[in-house]
Amino acid sequence: MCQVEEDYRGEMERAAVPSVSKKCVKCKEAPAALVIRAGDAYCRLCFKDFFTHKFKAVLGKNRIIFPGEKVLLAVSGGPSSCSMLRQVQEGLSQKANKKLRFVPGIAFIDEGAAIGQSVEERQRTVAELQAVFEATGFPFFILPLEQVLDLPASVVATNPAPSEQPAGAYKAAVDRFVETDGSSFPTPQEPKETLLPHVQQSHTLMLQQLLGSVKTLTAREELLNTLRQHLLVHTARTEGYRKLMLGDSCTRLAVKLLTSISLGRGAQLAQDTGFSDSRYGDVILVRPMRDYSAKEVAYYNHLFTVPCVVVPGVDTKTVEKASIQRLTESFVTKLQTDFPSTVSTIYRTSEKLQTACRKRSGGDGCERCLLCVCSLDTAVEEASAFQATLISDQLSGSKRGGAAETLRPKPGRPESPAPTAQCCSSAEGRGCGTPGSDAGCCSSAEGRGCGRPGGDGGCCSSAKLPETTRLQSLLCYSCALTVRDMSTVDHLPQYILSEAQRRQRRSQMREEISDFLLDDGDEGN
Amino acid sequence: MAASIAIHLEFGGGAELLFNGVKKHHVTLPSQSEPWDVKQLLVWIQRNLLKERPELFVQGDSVRPGILVLINDADWELMGELDYQLQDQDNVVFISTLHGG
Numbered sequence: 187m188c189q190v191e192e193d194y195r196g197e198m199e200r201a202a203v204p205s206v207s208k209k210c211v212k213c214k215e216a217p218a219a220l221v222i223r224a225g226d227a228y229c230r231l232c233f234k235d236f237f238t239h240k241f242k243a244v245l246g247k248n249r250i251i252f253p254g255e256k257v258l259l260a261v262s263g264g265p266s267s268c269s270m271l272r273q274v275q276e277g278l279s280q281k282a283n284k285k286l287r288f289v290p291g292i293a294f295i296d297e298g299a300a301i302g303q304s305v306e307e308r309q310r311t312v313a314e315l316q317a318v319f320e321a322t323g324f325p326f327f328i329l330p331l332e333q334v335l336d337l338p339a340s341v342v343a344t345n346p347a348p349s350e351q352p353a354g355a356y357k358a359a360v361d362r363f364v365e366t367d368g369s370s371f372p373t374p375q376e377p378k379e380t381l382l383p384h385v386q387q388s389h390t391l392m393l394q395q396l397l398g399s400v401k402t403l404t405a406r407e408e409l410l411n412t413l414r415q416h417l418l419v420h421t422a423r424t425e426g427y428r429k430l431m432l433g434d435s436c437t438r439l440a441v442k443l444l445t446s447i448s449l450g451r452g453a454q455l456a457q458d459t460g461f462s463d464s465r466y467g468d469v470i471l472v473r474p475m476r477d478y479s480a481k482e483v484a485y486y487n488h489l490f491t492v493p494c495v496v497v498p499g500v501d502t503k504t505v506e507k508a509s510i511q512r513l514t515e516s517f518v519t520k521l522q523t524d525f526p527s528t529v530s531t532i533y534r535t536s537e538k539l540q541t542a543c544r545k546r547s548g549g550d551g552c553e554r555c556l557l558c559v560c561s562l563d564t565a566v567e568e569a570s571a572f573q574a575t576l577i578s579d580q581l582s583g584s585k586r587g588g589a590a591e592t593l594r595p596k597p598g599r600p601e602s603p604a605p606t607a608q609c610c611s612s613a614e615g616r617g618c619g620t621p622g623s624d625a626g627c628c629s630s631a632e633g634r635g636c637g638r639p640g641g642d643g644g645c646c647s648s649a650k651l652p653e654t655t656r657l658q659s660l661l662c663y664s665c666a667l668t669v670r671d672m673s674t675v676d677h678l679p680q681y682i683l684s685e686a687q688r689r690q691r692r693s694q695m696r697e698e699i700s701d702f703l704l705d706d707g708d709e710g711n
Numbered sequence: 712m713a714a715s716i717a718i719h720l721e722f723g724g725g726a727e728l729l730f731n732g733v734k735k736h737h738v739t740l741p742s743q744s745e746p747w748d749v750k751q752l753l754v755w756i757q758r759n760l761l762k763e764r765p766e767l768f769v770q771g772d773s774v775r776p777g778i779l780v781l782i783n784d785a786d787w788e789l790m791g792e793l794d795y796q797l798q799d800q801d802n803v804v805f806i807s808t809l810h811g812g
Binding site: 217218496516 | 723724725727728764767776777779781784785786788789804806808809
């Protein structure tokens with residue numbers, strides 16, 4: 187097919203390039219304005235119908251949001267979430283029978299502290315967004331990220347899932363709703379006067395210290411993601427919302443899927459990228475924008491002037507290789523320009539994923555990761571990446587033990603386990619669970635307690651090493667990698683650390699009385 | 712000889728961060744022998760408007776993947792992409808669909 191004289195300028199590599207004289211593939215009358223997917227050209231009006239219809243279709247098909255239910259919309263100010271907000275607004279206001287039927291609220295997290303913005307800059311951004319939210323008439327919550335430091339431990343505690351709704355429950359609920367003609371529909375209340383909650387300077391510093399203790403941008407982004415999710419779920423719980431809508435677009439989710447695999451989150455893929463995510467039990471995360479590519483969202487926003495505020499993130503203006511997330515994004519978007527079905531192919535793969543829950547003997551149901559609250563995936567066989575990381579930790583830890591800082595008199599060097607079990611002289615008497623014959627004990631000044639689930643007989647004479655190793659057993663593989671990238675875990679918010687201790691104490695207690703427990707598998711009364 | 716043409720440029724989605732935060736620009740392209748096309752417009756923007764980090768906006772001949780270009784509110788893929796010849800009072804919008812502009 188090569189012709190020497192003519193210059194095709196690369197157009198022959200792609201499918202036939204649609205030209206401006208092409209008509210819309212749907213109505214076949216109006217001139218096309220936008221190319222969606224691989225070569226489908228739509229006119230403006232057909233595109234608008236297509237866009238609004240898709241939103242309602244995805245909610246209707248999945249039947250997760252019941253009529254009259256309270257749903258919290260997580261809006262970051264970015265294009266996808268603002269587009270989602272506009273769809274909800276329009277969907278609720280229509281008089282047609284396809285009207286959306288839930289009660290929305292808005293939550294915005296102000297992450298200015300994470301990127302080092304000044305108070306004035308943060309207030310300016312918040313004021314812009316507040317104007318947008320007030321125009322919708324929905325109740326909204328402005329949450330500074332510093333609030334994550336004050337969360338209760340119940341956020342990461344394992345919550346029982348609500349009882350499974352029988353299959354006919356959705357239809358029955360809809361029928362009931364239609365019968366009552368929506369008269370019991372709660373009227374949207376007047377949004378209260380909310381000013382930006384005053385943030386203490388010390389909290390901002392603590393948060394910056396936490397983020398500063400993370401060495402790589404990849405881990406920092408992951409940690410921010412986790413904290414953000416915790417804060418949103420907590421807000422949803424306290425304000426009585428049972429569902430949380432996230433605005434991740436198809437492109438964003440495709441990038442997230444590949445990134446998750448690179449980060450070792452393969453076991454949690456179905457929950458991270460699926461339509462509904464029920465890891466938190468009582469609050470279900472829903473992603474209604476997952477069918478929209480970033481291009482469709484951007485075009486819709488521009489054409490129908492959806493207000494959105496660009497808030498810089500931690501990876502704004504960074505180089506391509508700054509973090510795994512950034513690299514994957516660049517890879518996928520580059521591939522997408524030449525092969526327009528890249529994103530949809532990746533996305534369709536994510537729809538086919540499911541996870542199996544591994545039941546742990548002990549009656550607790552599935553063991554959950556401390557940070558991401560997904561099922562633990564670390565009960566694997568010998569020759570796995572996880573075991574390799576444990577071994578390398580042990581090897582590097584034994585070298586590090588000598589140069590640790592001293593808190594109190596060290597009962598023994600990390601390499602030589604003392605034969606007698608010494609006791610913990612923790613100041614607050616938090617208790618010291620030394621599992622089994624594992625000798626050596628911690629005399630930590632803060633009385634943090636000493637739970638050493640590993641049997642390698644070391645001691646907490648260094649503040650750094652054992653804390654990190656302690657947490658590893660409570661985390662899934664990728665969260666463990668994130669924590670490993672932190673120079674110290676002491677800056678983690680209190681709720682995480684206290685929940686970690688609580689779980690360790692329980693597991694030690696379980697080990698101690700394991701002989702007396704009836705196994706679930708046992709028969710008999 | 713092509714006369715100089717006036718173009719309205721807009722940057723959105725975070726792309727404006729590379730242009731000092733200014734979203735709308737009204738520029739006049741100087742007259743030259745051949746008509747202006749989008750490829751030359753990109754070169755012109757890079758030389759005259761882009762304040763920092765050119766690699767975040769332009770890649771090779773074209774825009775960086777992930778930046779959506781609209782010419783008179785229509786996808787540039789329908790107009791011929793880089794070969795589209797600009798006319799007076801055209802409206803060109805660059806929207807970044809990426810994370811950080």
